[in-house]
Amino acid sequence: MRLGLFTACLPGLTLAEVVAWASGAGYDALEVAAWPAGGDHPHQAAHLDVDGAGLEAGRVLELFAAHGMTVSAVSCYENNLIGDLVERARVHEHLRACVRAAAALGVPHVGTFIGRDAGASVAGNLREAERVLPGLVRYADDHGVRLVIENCPMEGWHPDGYPGNLAYSPELWDWMFDLGLYLNFDPSHLLWLGIDPVEALRSVLVSGRVSHFQAKDIEVDERARNRFGVFGKAVTRARPEDTGWWRYRVPGRGQLDWNRIIDTLYCGGFDGTVAVEHEDPVWAGAWTRQGLEIAVETLRPLIR
Numbered sequence: 001m002r003l004g005l006f007t008a009c010l011p012g013l014t015l016a017e018v019v020a021w022a023s024g025a026g027y028d029a030l031e032v033a034a035w036p037a038g039g040d041h042p043h044q045a046a047h048l049d050v051d052g053a054g055l056e057a058g059r060v061l062e063l064f065a066a067h068g069m070t071v072s073a074v075s076c077y078e079n080n081l082i083g084d085l086v087e088r089a090r091v092h093e094h095l096r097a098c099v100r101a102a103a104a105l106g107v108p109h110v111g112t113f114i115g116r117d118a119g120a121s122v123a124g125n126l127r128e129a130e131r132v133l134p135g136l137v138r139y140a141d142d143h144g145v146r147l148v149i150e151n152c153p154m155e156g157w158h159p160d161g162y163p164g165n166l167a168y169s170p171e172l173w174d175w176m177f178d179l180g181l182y183l184n185f186d187p188s189h190l191l192w193l194g195i196d197p198v199e200a201l202r203s204v205l206v207s208g209r210v211s212h213f214q215a216k217d218i219e220v221d222e223r224a225r226n227r228f229g230v231f232g233k234a235v236t237r238a239r240p241e242d243t244g245w246w247r248y249r250v251p252g253r254g255q256l257d258w259n260r261i262i263d264t265l266y267c268g269g270f271d272g273t274v275a276v277e278h279e280d281p282v283w284a285g286a287w288t289r290q291g292l293e294i295a296v297e298t299l300r301p302l303i304r
Contacts, residue, residue: 075111205268217254252298
């Protein structure tokens with residue numbers, strides 16, 4: 001098992017700078033963010049130019065080898081079912097570019113979302129996914145790459161804060177496995193949904209479809225939940241993801257039991273990368289690297 005870092009939290013650094021810093025901080029691998037250049041989202045980055053002629057696979061591999069690092073995944077988490085069909089075509093083409101880049105680098109995984117058309121029902125979205133996603137799976141298969149789906153609900157994609165990514169529960173994992181997809185398991189999302197992360201992990205490891213793992217913690221304010229309910233704020237919500245009763249933290253600063261989680265991975269035979277995904281508002285901005293160091297202090301003693 002390897003301790004990794006998802007690079008999306010460091011958009012202001014070049015890939016070479018991220019590799020050098022992460023290696024010195026105690027990380028073994030990087031899940032490399034590959035959004036299109038020019039975005040300004042705080043949790044997105046363009047550390048690989050997969051769309052143009054900027055990907056020089058040989059140089060990238062030399063960079064990682066020089067620091068004793070590996071690439072665990074090439075990732076761009078976008079909405080593959082977005083209702084705007086022109087935008088959906090762009091998303092799919094960029095995903096295919098990520099697949100080609102991963103294949104060129106010898107990387108087995110490309111991270112993405114299922115997504116959702118917010119204007120359609122869940123049942124309608126599932127039917128649409130069954131129509132459009134198998135072609136993307138075949139494209140990845142043809143390049144020797146697995147599409148790994150993170151189980152984030154992406155409530156920020158829905159105008160009322162409801163799930164915008166139809167991969168948030170074990171029921172949906174079984175459904176997407178039937179489409180040939182794999183899971184990038186993130187335990188933080190499960191706790192606020194009322195799902196036991198350890199039990200869910202233990203159950204899904206049996207499938208052999210947990211191909212990558214993202215390490216993010218969560219802090220739940222039960223008193224605030226008593227006021228707003230599980231769906232979060234309604235009257236005073238500032239943005240879709242502003243639920244008012246939970247927030248993501250770096251591993252070691254939330255409520256997840258990382259000893260049990262990592263032990264469950266070992267017991268289940270997982271031998272891939274555990275990549276820290278930093279979305280902690282406390283350790284953000286100028287404190288981002290300190291937050292990533294806290295994650296190493298928490299996880300490094302558990303990952304051998």
